[in-house]
Amino acid sequence: MAAAGRREWRLCSATLAEQRPGEQPRYPCGPLTGTGKHQLLVSPGACACGHRSFVSGGIAQLGVLQVWEGRWRVIPYDVLPDWLKDNDYLLHGHRPPMPSFRACFKSIFRIHTETGNIWTHLLGFVLFLCLGILTMLRPNMYFMAPLQEKVVFGMFFLGAVLCLSFSWLFHTVYCHSEKVSRTFSKLDYSGIALLIMGSFVPWLYYSFYCSPQPRLIYLSIVCVLGISAIIVAQWDRFATPKHRQTRAGRRSPSSPRVPSPGRGFVKATTVGQMGWFFLMAVMYITGAGLYAARIPERFFPGKFDIWFQSHQIFHVLVVAAAFVHFYGVSNLQEFRYGLEGGCTDDSLL
Numbered sequence: 001m002a003a004a005g006r007r008e009w010r011l012c013s014a015t016l017a018e019q020r021p022g023e024q025p026r027y028p029c030g031p032l033t034g035t036g037k038h039q040l041l042v043s044p045g046a047c048a049c050g051h052r053s054f055v056s057g058g059i060a061q062l063g064v065l066q067v068w069e070g071r072w073r074v075i076p077y078d079v080l081p082d083w084l085k086d087n088d089y090l091l092h093g094h095r096p097p098m099p100s101f102r103a104c105f106k107s108i109f110r111i112h113t114e115t116g117n118i119w120t121h122l123l124g125f126v127l128f129l130c131l132g133i134l135t136m137l138r139p140n141m142y143f144m145a146p147l148q149e150k151v152v153f154g155m156f157f158l159g160a161v162l163c164l165s166f167s168w169l170f171h172t173v174y175c176h177s178e179k180v181s182r183t184f185s186k187l188d189y190s191g192i193a194l195l196i197m198g199s200f201v202p203w204l205y206y207s208f209y210c211s212p213q214p215r216l217i218y219l220s221i222v223c224v225l226g227i228s229a230i231i232v233a234q235w236d237r238f239a240t241p242k243h244r245q246t247r248a249g250r251r252s253p254s255s256p257r258v259p260s261p262g263r264g265f266v267k268a269t270t271v272g273q274m275g276w277f278f279l280m281a282v283m284y285i286t287g288a289g290l291y292a293a294r295i296p297e298r299f300f301p302g303k304f305d306i307w308f309q310s311h312q313i314f315h316v317l318v319v320a321a322a323f324v325h326f327y328g329v330s331n332l333q334e335f336r337y338g339l340e341g342g343c344t345d346d347s348l349l
């Protein structure tokens with residue numbers, strides 16, 4: 001965090017563990033009080049014991065931050081500020097509000113309720129970044145129309161990489177402040193729309209290889225739906241826990257994924273890898289369903305605070321589904337390559 005201007009930081013030296021039994025939960029100790037850019041997070045009297053306060057600027061302030069960053073402890077759900085309260089079945093292990101990006105990023109390496117959410121999509125991001133680079137570097141001899149096909153695959157990888165990076169970034173800085181959390185949650189939801197849009201591009205490109213008109217129509221529909229979804233995600237109230245079901249619904253692609261009905265559809269099932277796309281849809285829907293219903297933590301509150309909570313399962317299923325999609329699309333690409341890009345009546349999907 002930038003040490004802009006003169007700011008007063010207060011450091012609470014107490015921890016919740018020092019709180020006397022029967023006492024009202026006080027504001028967790030550890031977070032900073034800042035006058036200046038940040039709102040007051042801890043009032044001096046809110047600490048369970050005496051606080052030390054620092055008046056600092058410039059280098060001195062950095063010193064304070066360093067002391068503070070190593071000191072925060074995970075806190076229970078009850079004492080979280082409202083804007084950090086999302087899933088009341090996760091009883092303990094939450095990060096306190098930490099208005100420092102540095103502290104947020106350092107928390108990637110600590111164990112708390114968001115650790116699994118961060119790592120599932122951070123590793124997914126690395127996976128798709130590598131896959132994308134490998135695909136782009138693939139010799140042109142493996143493509144019928146190298147430039148076009150690489151752009152088409154590039155759209156998919158761009159969607160996947162943006163979606164996964166927005167997601168792990170959101171989970172990392174979620175505890176920074178209300179404003180930062182709101183901004184990044186909008187990016188997170190927009191990322192899902194980008195992934196869905198990007199996924200459609202190569203799938204439509206190869207599935208409707210010989211029918212440019214329906215391909216264009218479907219692609220336009222997907223773009224309109226995707227852009228509308230991104231616009232809806234900018235709506236502030238959308239990110240509140242009340243809209244969990246709506247958000248989960250949006251995350252399972254329900255747009256027309258079925259190619260032209262009749263003969264084409266049967267062919268698509270065999271040659272067009274519909275089986276893989278079906279598996280992908282099942283994964284998305286399962287993930288979104290678990291996320292909306294908050295299963296398994298709903299049945300065992302407090303038992304999945306750190307690992308195997310619904311959001312992590314959902315994250316893993318998103319990465320797996322995107323991978324299955326890539327596999328299916330690669331098979332389609334090989335199929336077109338096998339036909340040498342030709343359009344006989346037989347290959348018309």
Ligand SMILES: [Zn+2]
Pocket residue numbers: 117167171311315
């Ligand atoms: Zn997430």
